[in-house]
Amino acid sequence: MAHLSSCQYIPSDIHVPGLAAIHAEHLSFSFHENNVQFAVENSSFDIDEGKITAIIGESGSGKSTLLRLIYGLLEPTDGSVRYKGWQVPTRKDKLIPGHDAMKLVSQGFDDLNTYANVWDNVASQLPNTDIKRKQDKTAEILQRLRIDHLAKKRVADISGGEKQRVAICRALINEPEVLLMDEPFNQVDASFRDTLQQDIKDIVKETGLTVILVSHDPTEVLALADNLIVMKSGKILDQNNPHVLYSNPSHPYTAQLLAKSNILQVEQAQNLGITSEKPIAIHQEWISISPSEQSTFFVKDVRFRGFYYEVVVSNNEINLHAIITSQIIPQKQQAVDLTISHWIAFDH
Ligand SMILES: Nc1ncnc2c1ncn2[C@@H]1O[C@H](COP(=O)(O)OP(=O)(O)OP(=O)(O)O)[C@@H](O)[C@H]1O
Structure with missing residues (x-):
């Protein structure tokens, strides 16, 4: 198999500078020869240069497969x-698979x-570099990721x-x-996650690096x-910035994934007086x-979540989950009135 140069240019494709770094069109992939079941199906999307894009979804939704397709x-x-x-x-074009301009942390x-x-x-990642440069670059990156104090420790x-x-x-x-x-x-x-996230954010800001990551816990990547x-x-059901997707998801799945939202069918909404x-x-x-x-609603359960309580309220027909941050914690079985400040209707 020949080792081709990193990219094959498609002359018909006109790249407009400043637009998406990665552009996928009608991307599908099946692990099965007869293509009956797709791990990724008809997915089109853009990934912005110098930004952090998170691919989110439940287990088995195709996130890792999409990441591997992007990498080649x-x-x-x-x-x-x-x-x-x-x-x-892709694999058929290159002896060592993976795009030369990209790196995958699996x-x-x-x-x-x-x-x-x-x-x-x-340091072993710089095999053809002179010793001084190798030392400087290794020291710099270890310091940047705050692990210079671990330099002499075995990875084990x-x-x-x-x-x-x-x-x-x-x-x-x-x-x-x-x-x-990938994840x-x-x-x-949790205590180290925020620091690592901030370090990644800072690197993106300083260097213009494009980051694509996979997460099965979307709430951890909202910020x-x-x-x-x-x-x-x-x-792909939805793609947008986290604020839009959180406050105005276009699909119930996104609302549950990002906001653990209460999803109600038309009749259930009517039960709450919402048409x-x-x-x-x-x-x-x-x-x-x-x-x-x-009130016909009562407190069915109170769950301690640290700095807030999740309260399950019910009228025996529907259960709703609400968040309480006040000092006054409702008691189980207590009758309560509900005030709903906002709701979203889906097209789907
Ligand atoms: N090597 C494989 N052979 C056959 N099917 C596979 C293979 N790898 C993944 N799949 C299937 O493809 C689908 C997508 O898998 P993928 O690993 O991309 O999902 P994921 O969203 O990353 O899941 P997770 O969050 O659990 O890692 C799943 O149904 C999975 O069972």
């Missing part, structure tokens, strides 16, 4: 992915040499979160234009991503409750 690890069954107007070469740290120390794991002896930082250092030391990450916060506990791509059963021709979503924070002897 998988050959699309149909459609195409282009990077800056150039078709991304799940599980398979690429790390656990017996070698952190420094060697990172560091935590999952620290391994994730080593993997990111290895990916970034060659200054790729695009960093792809980067899986192994990182990080500039754009979200929402996947369900291999299809809508379509199903509706009521985010938990759009419901407030107050004690009322006359």
Whole structure:
């Protein structure tokens, strides 16, 4: 198999500078030869240059497959992915798969040499570089990701979160234009997640790096991503910035994924006095409750969530989840009135 140059230019494709870094059109992929079941189906999307895009969705929705298609690890069954107007070469075009301008940090740290120390794991990514430059660049990236103090430690002896930082250092030391990450916060506990997210944000701002990451817990990337791509059963349901998708999701799945929203069918909405021709979503924070002897709604459950309580209210026909941040915690079985400040009707 010939090792081709990193990209094949498609002359008919006109790339307009300043627009999307990655452009996918009608992208499909099936792991099955007869193409009956698609892991990714007819997906078209743009990824902005110098921004953080998160691919989110429930388990098995096709997120990792989409990431691997973008990188060129998988050959699309149909459609195409282009990077800056150039078709991304796939396994059949390249001896070593993966786009030269991109780096992928996959799940599980398979690429790390656990017996070698952190420094060697990172420095080894610069095989043809003179010693001084190799030292400077390795020291710089370890410091940038706050793991310079671990340089002499064996990878086997560091935590999952620290391994994730080593993997990111290895990916970034060659200054790729695009960093792809599959579930980067899986192994990182909550207290270190925010710092890692801030470091990634800072690097993007300083260098103009394009980041694409996969997450099955969308709420963890709401504050990080500039754009979200929402996947369900291999299809893209929604794509927009987190604010728009959170406050105005176009699909019930997105509302539940991002806001753990209450989804009500037309008749259930009527039960609350809401007239809508379509199903509706009521985010938990759009419901407030107050004690009322006359109400048919009562508190079914109170769940402690740290700085807030999730309260389940019911009238025996519908259950609604609401958030309480006040000091006054309702009691189970207590009758309560509901005030709904906002709701969204879906087209679907
Ligand atoms: N190597 C494979 N062979 C056959 N089917 C596969 C393979 N890898 C994934 N699939 C299937 O393709 C679909 C999409 O899988 P994918 O791993 O892309 O989903 P995901 O959203 O990343 O899931 P998770 O969040 O659980 O990692 C799933 O139905 C999965 O079972």
